[in-house]
Amino acid sequence: MFSNLTQNFEKLFSQPHDFYVRAPGRVNLIGEHTDYxxxxxxxxxxxxxxxILVSSRNDDQVHVIAADYADQSDQFDLxxxxxxxxxxxxxxxxxxxVKxxxxxxxxxxxxxxxxxxLNLFISGNIPQGTGLSSSASxxxxxxxxxxxxxxxxxxxxDIALNGQQAENQFVGCNCGIMDQMISALGQKNHALLLDCRSLETKAVAMPEHLSVLIINSCMKRNLVGSEYNTRRLQCEAAAKFFDVKALRDVSLSQLFDAKQQLDPLVFKRARHVxxxxxxxxxxxxxxxxxxxATLSQLMADSHASMRDDFEITVPPIDALVEMIAPIIGKQGGVRMTGGGFGGCVxxxxxxxxxxxxxAKVTKDYPLYSNGIQAKFYLCQASEGASVIN
Structure with a gap:
């Protein structure tokens, strides 16, 4: 899909591009709604x-064209x-x-x-609204x-933190830092264990014989207008009850000791985190x-917690997980990934x-999705953002 970008850039801006940048989407193996x-x-x-194909300008205008939105354009003054x-x-x-x-x-x-x-010509192949972080990318x-x-x-x-700030304070979605950090700092054939407080990262090698298969439920979601911000407020309420900065600082035993004093919904949200x-x-x-085998159990427990305690799954997503889990058995794992309310497994x-x-998903999933077929993306763990001259 990127093959005609160079020619189209020259047509639209009447000059060649100077360089292009690329930034990947991401999939979260485990650790949902923990980042914030x-x-x-x-x-x-x-x-x-x-x-994004980029060329310089001799003024202070930023001119942006979005290839994936029928060449819609925006221009603003610095x-x-x-x-x-x-x-x-x-x-x-x-x-x-930019702000x-x-x-x-x-x-x-x-x-x-x-x-x-600058002149910016944007294109991408990350499916939008699926929890694979097209916005952070x-x-x-x-x-x-x-x-x-x-x-x-x-x-x-810094680039990652700036992106998060833009999404929180300008776009209006209270996302955590994970999506931007992995897009900026990802490593080929590795996952990244990220401490969202210190921002320390540790590369975790992916076993060579393990494939990453993403199944898009095609249940559209929109985090800005969904219950994402509600979940965040519930987590903040739990942290405030314990008088700590974040739920990171609360142990499971502390949580259970306070169960009778906590709102039942806030208790469940905190238990998930x-x-x-x-x-x-x-x-x-x-x-x-x-x-x-351990990974399989951890991913199963994660999905159950998202379903029962954090309540961010929907029936078609649960059905996908239930039909895939027996096929994988103890040779991997399956769970919903992303912000929830649709999206991907x-x-x-x-x-x-x-x-x-x-074959199983193609045959059975439409029974749970009003006839909608799921989409499949076979992925590799890839490197983070880079510049290509």
């Missing part, structure tokens, strides 16, 4: 990505206050990243860094484009050892099981 609770996550970057676009949601991710890059530079020890105008790609164009003194982690943190650390260890499995999974 200062917990642990275990994602890997995938071989589906956002690409010398004026950057406000939301009245009708294009995709444009707000770009505007937000917070400007603020970050002004407040940094490198205020001599400045932004000038876009944020990281835009940040990297400006860093490279103007030699900004920012690390890839606390147990999911433990599962994530255990899963990283199991992957390192190639212990697929991740199956870690030996390659010889993939066709059986495809």
């Amino acid at each position: 609770n200062d917990g642990f996550v275990l994602p890997c970057a995938i071989n589906y990505e956002t690409r 010398n004026s206050t950057i406000n939301k676009h009245p009708s294009f949601l995709w444009a707000n991710y770009v505007r937000g990243v 917070y890059l400007q603020l970050r530079i002004k407040s940094s020890k490198y205020p001599q860094n400045t932004l000038k105008g 876009l944020e990281v790609a835009v940040g990297l484009a400006f860093r490279h164009a103007f030699g900004l003194d920012l690390t890839l982690a 606390i147990t999911e943190n433990a599962r994530t650390l255990d899963a990283a260890e199991a992957l390192t050892k190639g212990d697929l 991740i199956a870690l499995t030996v390659p010889e099981k993939i066709e059986e999974i495809r």
